[in-house]
Amino acid sequence: MASFVDLIRGLVDDGEELxxxxxxxxxxxxxxxxxxxxxxxxxxxxxxxxxxxxxxxIEPSTAGQSEVxxxxxxxxxxxxxxxxxxxxxxxxxxxxxxxIFIVMEYVHGLNCQELLARLASQGxxxxxxxxxxxxxxxxxxxxxxHGLSGDDGKPLGLVHRDAHLRNILVSFQGDVKLTDFGIxxxxxxxxxxxxxxxxxxxxxxxxxxxTGKALDLRSDVFTAGVALATLLLNHNxxxxxxxxxxxxxxxxxxxxxxAVLDSRIxxxxxxxxxxxxxxxxxxxxxxAEAMMDDVERYLFIxxxxxxxxxxxxxxxxxxxxxxxxxxxxxDELDVPPxxxxxxxxxxxxxxxxLVGV
Numbered sequence: 001m002a003s004f005v006d007l008i009r010g011l012v013d014d015g016e017e018l019x020x021x022x023x024x025x026x027x028x029x030x031x032x033x034x035x036x037x038x039x040x041x042x043x044x045x046x047x048x049x050x051x052x053x054x055x056x057x058i059e060p061s062t063a064g065q066s067e068v069x070x071x072x073x074x075x076x077x078x079x080x081x082x083x084x085x086x087x088x089x090x091x092x093x094x095x096x097x098x099x100i101f102i103v104m105e106y107v108h109g110l111n112c113q114e115l116l117a118r119l120a121s122q123g124x125x126x127x128x129x130x131x132x133x134x135x136x137x138x139x140x141x142x143x144x145x146h147g148l149s150g151d152d153g154k155p156l157g158l159v160h161r162d163a164h165l166r167n168i169l170v171s172f173q174g175d176v177k178l179t180d181f182g183i184x185x186x187x188x189x190x191x192x193x194x195x196x197x198x199x200x201x202x203x204x205x206x207x208x209x210x211t212g213k214a215l216d217l218r219s220d221v222f223t224a225g226v227a228l229a230t231l232l233l234n235h236n237x238x239x240x241x242x243x244x245x246x247x248x249x250x251x252x253x254x255x256x257x258x259a260v261l262d263s264r265i266x267x268x269x270x271x272x273x274x275x276x277x278x279x280x281x282x283x284x285x286x287x288a289e290a291m292m293d294d295v296e297r298y299l300f301i302x303x304x305x306x307x308x309x310x311x312x313x314x315x316x317x318x319x320x321x322x323x324x325x326x327x328x329x330x331d332e333l334d335v336p337p338x339x340x341x342x343x344x345x346x347x348x349x350x351x352x353x354l355v356g357v
Contacts (some may be wrong), residue, residue: 002092005037007139023043023044024041024042024043024044024053024055024101024103025041025042025044026039026040026041026055027041027042030042030054031111031166033180035058035068035071035072035327036056036057036058036059036072036102037056038054038055038056038057038104039054039057040052040054040055040074040106041054041055041057041058041106041134042052043103044351052106052108053091053104053105053106053303054088054101054103054104054105054106054107055101055102055103055104056098056101056102056104057099057101057102058072058099058100059291059335064111069100070101072100073093073100074178075102075181076090076093076102077093077295078158078181078182078197079104080093081148082144082145082148082181083141084141084144084145085140085175086137086138086140086141086144086175086176086177086178087141087144087145087177087178087179088104088105088107088169088177088178088179089104089105090102090104090105091103091104091105096282104179105177107169107175107177107179108171108173108275109169109170109171109172109173109175109315110169110170110315110318111165111166111167111168111169112134112165112166112168112169112227112231113164113165113166113169115170115318116165116230116231116234118318120234121320124318125234126231126232126234127314128232128262128264128265128269128307129299129305129306130294130311130314131231131232132228132232132269132298132299133176133299133305133307133311134168134170134231134311135227135228135231135295135305136295136296136299138163138168138174138176138178138224138227139224139288139289139292139295140292141177141178142160142163142178142217142220142221142224142288143288143289143292145158145160145285146158146159146217146220146288146289147289157216157218158217159215159216159217159219159220160181160220160223161177161199161200161209161215161220161223162180162200162204162219162223163178163204163223163224163227164181164200164201164203164223164226165204165227165229165230165231166201166226167179167180170311170315171315172312172315172316172318172319173308173312173315174307174308174309174310174311174312174313174314174315175308176311195321202240202243202246202247203226203236203238203239203240203246203250204226204227204236205219205222205223206218206221206222206223206250206281206294207222207250207251207279208281210246210247210251211247211251216281217287217288218281218284218285218286218287219281220288221276221284221285221287221288221291222276222277222278222281222284224276224288224291225273225276225277225291226238226277228272228273228294229258229273229277230278232262232264233261233262237249237256237261238250250279251279253254255274255277257270258270258273258274262296268298269298272291272298273296275291275294276291
């Protein structure tokens with residue numbers, strides 16, 4: 001009897017193609033940004049196989065812009081290389097006759113902005129140690145991404161540039177995932193002719209980012225500091241009444257005394273915040289790993305800090321029947337149509353040719 005390897009070799013030798021059959025049934029809209037929209041979806045395979053995934057498509061109003069398409073493809077190619085427990089995974093890049101889409105890991109939980117809002121609705125705040133722990137996991141993901149090298153062995157120089165609260169996901173199982181590398185900078189993964197414009201959420205930008213200066217990984221360290229401050233204080237101290245006010249707060253206004261704003265912030269944590277939020281990158285933590293080390297010492301030296309299991313229990317307490325999800329019919333969705341037809345199934349597709357990227 002022929003072995004499985006012999007069977008596969010025979011198929012290849014005979015010139016037959018092995019094709020993976022996969023379709024996607026769309027569910028509810030999860031998120032919408034400037035370049036993409038993300039849906040909950042179900043990937044349907046043979047013999048009753050089904051897996052919940054997140055499906056990201058180019059936002060319809062920008063789908064015809066070549067630079068957006070190139071950046072979208074670049075995001076998929078980049079994140080496919082990032083295999084880390086604190087980064088939401090990319091499984092595939094596909095297309096239909098009218099749409100390009102990225103198949104991503106589905107994280108059942110809340111983004112950090114939703115988490116704060118959920119707690120506020122219950123008259124509660126995020127416990128200090130969970131706030132620090134969440135940022136510790138984000139720093140783990142950033143440290144890994146910052147250290148990534150290309151096929152030539154040279155650093156990619158990756159900078160996320162947009163690690164704000166909506167892009168930090170906390171699952172109901174206690175996992176923390178950084179997502180949305182849509183505006184990340186990395187050597188060889190963005191259109192070569194795209195200008196270095198100011199993009200991202202202003203109130204989480206570093207001083208160098210919001211003033212249009214050259215960026216390196218220390219910009220993400222500043223953003224992580226803003227995320228930590230926001231999770232602790234339940235508001236962003238850099239968010240102004242308008243863009244000019246936000247820019248002034250980030251680049252000129254004195255840093256607040258965090259211990260006065262929140263008595264839970266002790267001198268050691270205050271020092272971590274101060275160093276992460278230094279305006280001069282040379283005075284800031286030199287890397288996400290360096291900040292992570294200080295945060296780790298703060299959480300775990302001489303005491304038992306939080307972990308995935310304790311965060312899971314905390315998140316489970318926030319679960320309500322409203323969090324139960326199911327795959328919805330198209331007529332139940334208040335979203336723009338994805339095709340000219342009303343069907344909710346995306347057919348199987350081959351990977352896109354990476355032309356001009």
